[in-house]
Amino acid sequence: MIRVRFAPSPTGYLHIGSARTALFNWLYARSRGGTFLLRIEDTDLQRSTEASTRSIIEGLEWLGLDYDEEIVFQSDNADKHRAAVLYLLKEGKAYRDFTPKEERSDATVKAGIAERARAHAAEGVDQHSNPYRELALEESNRRAGAGESFAVRLKVPREGRTHFVDAVYGEQSRDYSEIEDLVLLRSDGHPLYNLSVVLDDIEMGITDVIRGQDHLTNTHKQILIYEALNHSVPRFAHLPLILAPNKGKLSKRKHGEVVSLTTYRDRGFVPAAFRNFLALLGWTPEGEQEILTLEELTRKFSLEGIHRSNAVFNFNEADPRHWTDDKALWMNAEYIRTMPVSELAPMVKAELRAGKLWREEYEEDDREWFEKTLDLIRQRYFTLKDFSAQGRAYFSDDFDYDEAAVKKNLLKEPRLQELLPALAQKMEAVEPFTAETSEAALRAFSDEAGVKAGLLINASRTMLTGQAVGPSMFEVFEIIGRMRSVRRLQSGAPWFDYLDRLGDV
């Protein structure tokens, strides 16, 4: 029976890379009737926040990744972790290190590590030469009893190699001499990551560890801990990383909100679309189909299809049209225009609500109209946001006229100021008022007036929707309806607006 877990640390909003790790774990579990668990790794008390725990839970919910059993909070297990350390101490698999703690500021850690490693290499320092490594247990107990401060380190055997077969990266092995006696327990009594992960995975009965490639080399240390505990090792599968456009690490600090999953929810992504996109980052299904439902993803998912090379996630914050990866945007548009309207409707409802454009009638008397409208306008939308922005005129009389549209479709032809009210008059008499009848009326009128139909069509589009682009105009007439259409055709608002704007300058 397969048991996997998603184990994020709650130190910020849910990162899209983490979200992908969660997805893969979920798909793996669901594809083989396994169990998918959630564990919050909040051992770093300074950095862990409740807000980010909430963000993780909300993010998983948004993606539709349900977890089985209760959420495990790693900090709840600290006592058990300490007990395990005591056991290792007694077994001689670990030792107390009474060396005073070295203080280092967070900002310079990376540089400091490399520096120290270089120095050690130059001096030929043995990884296992800690002066307290061979201290007798009685002596160690005595000093600890006397109140001396200590950290506990794993006593890595001198001879041997760790070995495991990663489901993605294949055979991995490392000589013990290259692995330092890692700290298991801090001098303040806090268990450290590598220890906690192993202990919790054992306790939760995890059979397969699927996580980011940044843990690939940590795995050797963890295997050593499994061995010290006389416990069998789970299967491992490491996932390639998701990189920023400059091929650097994708980080919240450097790249801002594009890396946060909640951004996609807040900026109008359809969960299924983003999930689909995420699934294709680092994994390829058999065949050429890329638009896949959750069921299809689940059916096709396998560890064999996971890549070894990191993937670049493209985005350009400065460009509203490409604020996130083009393919993600395309996929979202694809979902928006092809999913059943009945599934789309609730999402648009939420969007309209947020924009104060929602009316209860859309779910009652005007339900049919509402769904028809969505079906009409969704064809050229990329995100849910577009329904309340570009689509505003369909749901409210209070909308703006796009300046470029006004110039292009209205101002170029002065006669429109007379033609449009006249057209409105014709439209008022059309009965019934449909796409067909409004088209007939408009074309007849353009013949009469001696102007091209296109002129009136485009002008009408701007008058009725405020925009230069949109669906077939006669469909729009029908959707907007006779009353509103007539009123908008008669309105001089675009001209006033334009003059106002000139006045401002």
Next chain:
RNA sequence: GGCGCAUUGGUGUAGUUGGUCAACACGCCGCCCUCUCAAGGCGGAGAUCACGAGUUCGAGCCUCGUAUGCGCUACCA
């Protein structure tokens, strides 16, 4: 510095045991459709498969080396 991993058009990827013009998607350009913009259909530009050697009749696929990128190297996770 050490260790590990990776390297196919701008991006995501496909390339079965080495053997036809290196395939697909996004993006880009053009044409068709057309009342606009999309969508859709059709077509196009764009890769000497990081580089250099080697093995072979023949290498994107095998071997070695180099470079670049990324990861780990913490009493962070």
